[in-house]
Amino acid sequence: MERQTLVSPSLLAADFSNLKADIDMINRSEADWLHCDVMDGVFVPNISFGFPVIEAVHKICKKPLDAHFMIVKPERYIDTAAKAGVSIMTVHQEASLHLHRTIYQIHEAGMMAGVALNPATPVSSLEDIIEDLDLVLLMSVNPGFGGQKFIENTINKTHRLVKMIAESHSNALIEVDGGVNKETAPRLVEAGVDVLVSGSYVFKAEKPEEVIKELKEL
Helix, strand or coil: CCCCCEEEEEHHHCCHHHHHHHHHHHHHCCCCCEEEEEEECCCCCCECCCHHHHHHHHHHCCCCEEEEEECCCHHHHHHHHHHHCEEEEEEEHHHCCCHHHHHHHHHHCCCEEEEEECCCCCHHHHCCCHHHCCEEEEECCCCCCCCCCCCCHHHHHHHHHHHHHHHHCCCCEEEEECCCCCCHHHHHHHHCCCEEEECHHHHCCCCHHHHHHHHHCC
């Protein structure tokens, strides 16, 4: 079966003064998911948005919400996330003391469960949980700010993760977030990435729907 690239544009890069117009564009586009970065100013040095925004977006967005929680103790918000309309809840390996329990609780709440890895965190840290995951999110920049330069080691890291997923017979998808654009996206897909998160490259484009279509066709 041919692999299809999924595209998850990042809400953080949208125009928050005219959010409905950007969500309408996402609904019209071939985007598969909408990526929502939740930051607490503690785990990462920035604050983004919380559940009131997610709930409002959920009401008008026809695509599943792919929520990336860059927060300490994300397990506190599993039920709140599910009630707010999140379909995929991704937590950081570095922020979760009892990761297996957290993944179990995310599944119990009816969501897909993902784990994100910071650039310096090896994929080997997921060896004992990879079979339980629906998604692994590799950060290809340091989390907390948009518009950073792509970290080249992400390609090697993707190769290692592809091997681990195959050997463990896991069904986990590989998602990459950070510096995804026309140069890096084809290389990531070639390396084995399933889901491309892209922020400013999509939302700041003159024709964002065409950019999404191009990423889908990789």
